[in-house]
Amino acid sequence: MSAREYDVIVVGAGPVGENVADRAVQGGLSAVLVEAELVGGECSYWACMPSKALLRSGAALRAAQAVDGAKQAITGTLDVAAVLARRDRMVHDWNDDSQVTWVDKAGIDLVRGHGALAGEKRVRVTADDGAVTDLVARHAVVVCTGSAALLPDIPGLRAIQPWTSREATAAQTAPESLAILGGGVVATEMATAYASFGTRVTVLARSGLLTNEEPFAGELVAASLRDLGADVRTGVTISSARRDGESPARLELSDGTTLEVEEVLVATGRVPRTGDLGLETVGLEPGSWLDVDDTLLVRGTDWLYAAGDVNHRALLTHQGKYQARAAGDVIAARANGAPVQDAPWGAHVATADHAAVPQVTFTDPEVASVGLTAARAEKAGIRTRVIDYDLSWVAGASEWSDDYRGQARAVVDEDRGVLVGVTFVGPSVAELLHSATIAIVGEVPLHRLWHAVPSYPTVSEVWLRFLETYGRDSASH
Numbered sequence: 001m002s003a004r005e006y007d008v009i010v011v012g013a014g015p016v017g018e019n020v021a022d023r024a025v026q027g028g029l030s031a032v033l034v035e036a037e038l039v040g041g042e043c044s045y046w047a048c049m050p051s052k053a054l055l056r057s058g059a060a061l062r063a064a065q066a067v068d069g070a071k072q073a074i075t076g077t078l079d080v081a082a083v084l085a086r087r088d089r090m091v092h093d094w095n096d097d098s099q100v101t102w103v104d105k106a107g108i109d110l111v112r113g114h115g116a117l118a119g120e121k122r123v124r125v126t127a128d129d130g131a132v133t134d135l136v137a138r139h140a141v142v143v144c145t146g147s148a149a150l151l152p153d154i155p156g157l158r159a160i161q162p163w164t165s166r167e168a169t170a171a172q173t174a175p176e177s178l179a180i181l182g183g184g185v186v187a188t189e190m191a192t193a194y195a196s197f198g199t200r201v202t203v204l205a206r207s208g209l210l211t212n213e214e215p216f217a218g219e220l221v222a223a224s225l226r227d228l229g230a231d232v233r234t235g236v237t238i239s240s241a242r243r244d245g246e247s248p249a250r251l252e253l254s255d256g257t258t259l260e261v262e263e264v265l266v267a268t269g270r271v272p273r274t275g276d277l278g279l280e281t282v283g284l285e286p287g288s289w290l291d292v293d294d295t296l297l298v299r300g301t302d303w304l305y306a307a308g309d310v311n312h313r314a315l316l317t318h319q320g321k322y323q324a325r326a327a328g329d330v331i332a333a334r335a336n337g338a339p340v341q342d343a344p345w346g347a348h349v350a351t352a353d354h355a356a357v358p359q360v361t362f363t364d365p366e367v368a369s370v371g372l373t374a375a376r377a378e379k380a381g382i383r384t385r386v387i388d389y390d391l392s393w394v395a396g397a398s399e400w401s402d403d404y405r406g407q408a409r410a411v412v413d414e415d416r417g418v419l420v421g422v423t424f425v426g427p428s429v430a431e432l433l434h435s436a437t438i439a440i441v442g443e444v445p446l447h448r449l450w451h452a453v454p455s456y457p458t459v460s461e462v463w464l465r466f467l468e469t470y471g472r473d474s475a476s477h
């Protein structure tokens, strides 16, 4: 059977693959998506969307409980079955019909099955029933296969069939008890969700919580998890695990204690989904993250691109979709012989991956950060000044809640007079973050930020407090 030919073949129809194909088609090219599971990927069905749905109801309840007058109206507790049903609606009951309709309308072809490289510009797709479709690309193959949960090599751990993020986000009931291994984003979000369901949660974090963030972020999240009833243990990990039949899992911990729990969630990071991708047919190492340049081209090739989690630049949907726009557009530009804008901040490069990656962790309080932490900025050799501000001191915070707890930090590059990092920790700070992203990407000088006046009384007045704390030269003259 002869191979079907397209300008661009995209392997993996998660949020990133969908966007690469869309941009390529908008650039006048033909594109095909290859998908082994559900169109929409991990993000739509087992990650961003279901996890946020599991968190939102508890956050809404606690927000109302923090305001006198509203709290008196609350007489019940979280309805866990209703939360899970809302999550089911959010993931369309794990049915991808609506996304397939979008792909079709966007003018993108779809081939279902497992895709693997079969030499330069060639992809072989094997469907569940064993049927094989061979594809050949005129211009580019783009790998957007994402990542999967990493299971550390701990004796007995695999045998007890622990939950990963997939089982935690797709659960149909809340277990009575849950141990969570890890202190990162998945661990803290799922600890928040399950603790609010009434599950007895134990977090086992070998270092602190959210150690990639400013130190106060993990401290505030740990305190609030404890308020929710979770047992947060740091400096400890699982040494071995065992489960007999249907009985609880028995965990031996590194501090010599034991823990018996109904379920164990392993949230210790990700591995690339490249193990069975045929990388060896093009001289690359199976199972490795794909190293790309700023146009998302895999180094050492002129036809293979990788975008999203699989290139390990920033494991976030929005950042992967940003890369996808650059990749789809640069493939079209190169195919059409149009100029390539690959200078920093050009249309065809993912410069923000290095300078301004925004991330919100939807714990309670939320952690919203962009750019460098103070420690990272210092390590990068930037002459910094750190501005700290207690978010509860702004008028908007006291209006928002009767017990507002939050903290904010801005990191200034003293030589350039611009911000290089901002972190907000507090209730509902997620929506504040984009202001900081714009300030960093736009390299807005601090003296100009004085003219960006935040509305009174909103939490965004923290921007004015940052500036007042930093000081204004003209005040002393």
Ligand SMILES: Cc1cc2nc3c(=O)[nH]c(=O)nc-3n(C[C@H](O)[C@H](O)[C@H](O)COP(=O)(O)OP(=O)(O)OC[C@H]3O[C@@H](n4cnc5c(N)ncnc54)[C@H](O)[C@@H]3O)c2cc1C
Residues within 6 Å of the ligand: 011, 012, 013, 014, 015, 016, 017, 034, 035, 036, 037, 038, 039, 040, 041, 042, 043, 044, 046, 047, 048, 049, 051, 052, 113, 114, 115, 116, 144, 145, 146, 147, 165, 169, 186, 273, 276, 277, 307, 308, 309, 310, 314, 315, 316, 317, 318, 319, 320
């Ligand atoms: C619990 C959890 C919560 C998260 N929450 C957020 C959040 O709130 N916000 C955020 O920005 N990020 C979040 N993330 C991260 C986010 O899910 C990922 O960054 C995002 O899904 C990456 O998109 P992607 O398209 O690169 O990969 P994926 O979404 O993983 O999609 C890859 C697709 O490729 C397919 N595929 C893989 N191999 C093959 C193959 N060989 N052939 C054919 N198809 C293949 C897969 O089936 C899948 O559909 C979360 C992650 C987790 C685990």
Ligand SMILES: NC(=O)c1ccc[n+]([C@@H]2O[C@H](COP(=O)([O-])OP(=O)(O)OC[C@H]3O[C@@H](n4cnc5c(N)ncnc54)[C@H](O)[C@@H]3O)[C@@H](O)[C@H]2O)c1
Residues within 6 Å of the ligand: 152, 153, 181, 182, 183, 184, 185, 186, 187, 189, 205, 206, 207, 208, 210, 237, 238, 267, 268, 269, 270, 315, 316, 359, 360, 361, 362
């Ligand atoms: N809201 C969001 O944007 C969101 C939500 C969930 C996940 N994500 C993304 O998904 C990715 C994966 O999240 P994650 O939480 O799995 O990874 P992570 O890298 O955030 O955290 C991993 C945690 O596991 C610990 N760990 C690693 N190996 C271990 C071991 N062998 N034993 C014990 N502990 C170990 C680390 O110390 C760390 O605390 C992240 O990069 C994150 O950005 C984003």
